Amino acid sequence: MRMMGRLNLDKDRTLYYETIPGNPALPVLIFLHEGLGCTAMWDGFAKQLCEKTRCPGLIYDRQGYGRSSALTTPRTIRYLHDYANDELPQVIDMEIGDHPYLLIGHSDGGSIALIHGARKPPQLAGIITEAAHVFVEPVTLEGIRRATHAFARGKLKGLYKFHGDKTEQIFYAWSDTWLSPEFKFWNIEDLLPDIETPLLVIQGEDDQYGTIKQVDAICSQVSGNAASAMIETCGHTPHSDQPEKVIAAMTTFIQSVS
Secondary structure (H helix, E strand, C coil): CCEEEEEEEECCEEEEEEEECCCCCCCEEEEECCCCCCHHHHCCHHHHHHHHHCCCEEEECCCCCCCCCCCCCCCCCCHHHHHHHHHHHHHHHHHCCCCCEEEEEECHHHHHHHHHHCCCCCCEEEEEEECCCCECCHHHHHHHHHHHHHHHCCCCCCHHHHHHHHHHHHHHHHHHHHCCHHHHHCECHHHHHHCCCCEEEEEECCCCCCCHHHHHHHHHHCCCCEEEEEECCCCCCHHHHCHHHHHHHHHHHHHHHC
16 A cells, blocks of 8 residues: 655655555665656656566655645755755655665656765665756756746646645746756766666657756766666656656666666
8 A cells, every 4th residue: 555654854844755565675666756846746657667666665755846845945056966965865764774775766856866876875776867967958958948938928837736835936946046057067977986886877869858968978977887778759757758668678677686
């Protein structure tokens, strides 16, 4: 049975989470959502992957998203580092402890997974990224500008279903940060050589927020074994655009590191 609950990190941060049952002898799959995502937006994919691999699962809303508490301080250009090095380790300590785990991160969540992996946590069994960024590309900024214009014209009202009264705050925290003059210099390639855990890098060939340059940079610079999967007829959300192909690729990888 799928379970849900809340983690109290401190007086200002309460995170919503869900767990998916599985074989306790296998690594826990931790799902890290995209920059405007949340637990609900995995839309059943996490459950399907856990059932296919028999692994337990953990999904949670980062602070500011979904059913977690709102942001309480202005976001900085190091916000992904903060999620990776502060919030995620607390979630792991509270919900998983010393049990092995595998990170599955989409977009912002993929970048968070890579930053976390560079810390070399001993129980990390592997990392899967979808549409992760390690530097800023012009196509990324253009995609965010289009999304910002669409949001201002009321064309992204579906986000309110997931983030409620936090929607405007989290949207502009995302867009304003990425479009700020300082963020164009954001780059985490210096961390990649510290990543030794096995890695699967997935990206859609038609991703409107990034190119194959991201995949090549990750695979060529990490120290561990890295495989890539470019998915045809697929945009920025491979697990939604091509779920069968993505589940097959992820399952093969997970079984190889489990």
